[in-house]
Each structure stands twice: as C-alpha cells, then as structure tokens.
Amino acid sequence: MANILKRESRLRSPLSSLLSDGEKWMVGFDDVFNNLVEKWEEGFDGFHEYPASNIKRIDDHHYRIEVAVAGFMRDELNVDREGDALIVTGSKSEETSEERDDYLQRGIKAKSFRQSFQLTEHDKVLEATLRHGILEINVKRESNGTRKKLGIPIKEV
Known part of the structure; x- marks a missing residue:
C-alpha cells in the first residue's frame, strides 16, 4: 500500500475551521450556520484540484506522481x-490584454500553482521528467517501510 499521499487535498480556512468547531455550541442556529459554511466553501470549489494529478504504483518499491x-x-x-x-x-x-483577446474559447488553465505530496523517510525522489504536458516524478521506496505494532503497557495507579 502506498504511503505517498496528496498532502493538501482540501483547503481549510481559519473561518471554516472555526465555524465547523462551532457546531457544538450553535444549537438553534443550524440553518443559518450551515448556509454560512456552504457559501463560504463554495468560493473555494476546485481551488485545490488544479492541476490534476495521479499517483501510480509501478511495483512494490517504485511510484510515479503525474501532474498535468x-x-x-x-x-x-x-x-x-x-x-x-x-x-x-x-x-x-x-x-x-492582447494575449487574452486572441482566444475565442479558453479551456486550458495556465495559472500559477503549488501542490504538495506527503512522502515517508524511506522515499527517494529519483527524477522528474516533463513529457507531453505531464510532469512525471519517479519515487523509490528505499526499504519496505513496514511499521511494527508496539504494545504500550498501561500502568494502574
């Protein structure tokens, strides 16, 4: 199972965090509260999904991150x-404005972005290649990265 994860998969603003925590004490304001949270988060729909990306397992020790x-x-x-x-x-x-005016239809986004992916200490980035509009990042797992389950004794006082 891959431990390479997309790190920032959902944008959480301080306001949405505060409002979601406030559900516990806003009894009676449910409709107002829910509408406020929905409207706030609608403004960020799709923000975290650009550009599209894939994480592909090549074999047990090699992975490829693909970013469009x-x-x-x-x-x-x-x-x-x-x-x-x-x-x-x-x-x-x-x-x-001259560059924008030449398009009759514009569906390919080309704006600045930042995406992060969570690796483990055992992962080594081998190379990055740009091929046909896809950035391919090859990652090798140096060891199996398996974690042993350790029992923690519970003391009775």
Whole structure:
C-alpha cells in the first residue's frame, strides 16, 4: 500500500475551521450556520484540484506522481523536497490584454500553482521528467517501510 499521499487535498480556512468547531455550541442556529459554511466553501470549489494529478504504483518499491501541467515550460516548474513533503510549483506571469483577446474559447488553465505530496523517510525522489504536458516524478521506496505494532503497557495507579 502506498504511503505517498496528496498532502493538501482540501483547503481549510481559519473561518471554516472555526465555524465547523462551532457546531457544538450553535444549537438553534443550524440553518443559518450551515448556509454560512456552504457559501463560504463554495468560493473555494476546485481551488485545490488544479492541476490534476495521479499517483501510480509501478511495483512494490517504485511510484510515479503525474501532474498535468499543459501550457507550462520546463523553466516555469519546480520540484523540491522539504522534509517529508514533495512540493511541485508552477509559475506563470500575467498575460497582457492582447494575449487574452486572441482566444475565442479558453479551456486550458495556465495559472500559477503549488501542490504538495506527503512522502515517508524511506522515499527517494529519483527524477522528474516533463513529457507531453505531464510532469512525471519517479519515487523509490528505499526499504519496505513496514511499521511494527508496539504494545504500550498501561500502568494502574
């Protein structure tokens, strides 16, 4: 089973955290409260899903993270490891109004982004390759990474 996980899968703002914790003490305000939370979170729908990504297991020790980065050049992308986090960023400059005016329909997003993926201490990033608009990041699991279950004795006082 893969331990490589998408780290930031849902945007949680301080307000939505406060409001969700407030459910316990806002008895009687259920409808008002629920509508407020729904409206707040609607503004962030799709925000965390750009760009699309896959995590594919190649074999027991190799994984591939695929990030759809159509419209990005190699020098506009960065892949960094910060501790146990793999950070993928893409930087796009603002378009001029002349560049925007030439399109009749525009469905391919090309905006700056930051995505992170949770790795383990046993994971080694081998390489990153940009191929046909897909950024492929190959990861190798150095050891099996299995965890032993340790029983913790409970003292009676």
